[in-house]
Amino acid sequence: MIKFSLCPRYELAFELLGKKWTGLIIRCLLDGPKRFSDLTDIIPHISAKVLADRMKELEHQGIIIRSVYPEIPVKIEYSLTEKGRDLEKALEQVQQWAEKWIIIKQKKSE
Amino acid sequence: MIKFSLCPRYELAFELLGKKWTGLIIRCLLDGPKRFSDLTDIIPHISAKVLADRMKELEHQGIIIRSVYPEIPVKIEYSLTEKGRDLEKALEQVQQWAEKWIIIKQKKSE
């Protein structure tokens, strides 16, 4: 009997997507390049520490590019590479799934 | 200027998918119902502790169903609900992305 097994590339993909915040960061950047402070504004509750960690990992994985503009104060912009932009379809499907299935719990009024 | 913001349902979706192992567990179950020991066999390096935690969460979120068959020894089978099966398209896109972009580092043959 032939046993099912996972694809190693898929496993590696989820070493990225399976980390907290990664899916949200990439989603933000699909909207266009963003600065560090844009990301902390847009992503609720992410801390500077973890955002910095995540950006380093994503840059290391070739998913984002960090561009430095020597303005005053310095402007640093993060943008997606082709590899990063190519995640759009996958994240769009997550979005569609979420719209169909995720229920937002309302707080009781009163 | 209208500011971009994340969709709350999408954020909640990534509270699931953004956890370690979740994407792999669901991928396994898309292949068909599986037992606890099947999952530990198929998913490399997952521990019983975390698998048990994850299965409880996924059951709680209505993504999987836990069925008990009172055989000897007991047989417990996990299967996807419609909500869970509906993640197939999203995970397929992750798979395609992974096949295109993820490079597997070979160990030097020497």
Place this chain on the structure above:
DNA sequence: TATTATACTTACATAAAGTTATTAAGAAAT
């Protein structure tokens, strides 16, 4: 001199995940 701004870093605390040993229930073997 003190304050503002951006993009972080540092030290410390808590939460999540990993490791190893153990449990429960029932059957079967010794």
Place this chain on the structure above:
DNA sequence: ATTTCTTAATAACTTTATGTAAGTATAATA
């Protein structure tokens, strides 16, 4: 009767990841 086997976990403990709060560097402005 006691040990052994099986599945599906759980318990105690260690390590890693994430969260929190404060601090740093640079240069301009008040």
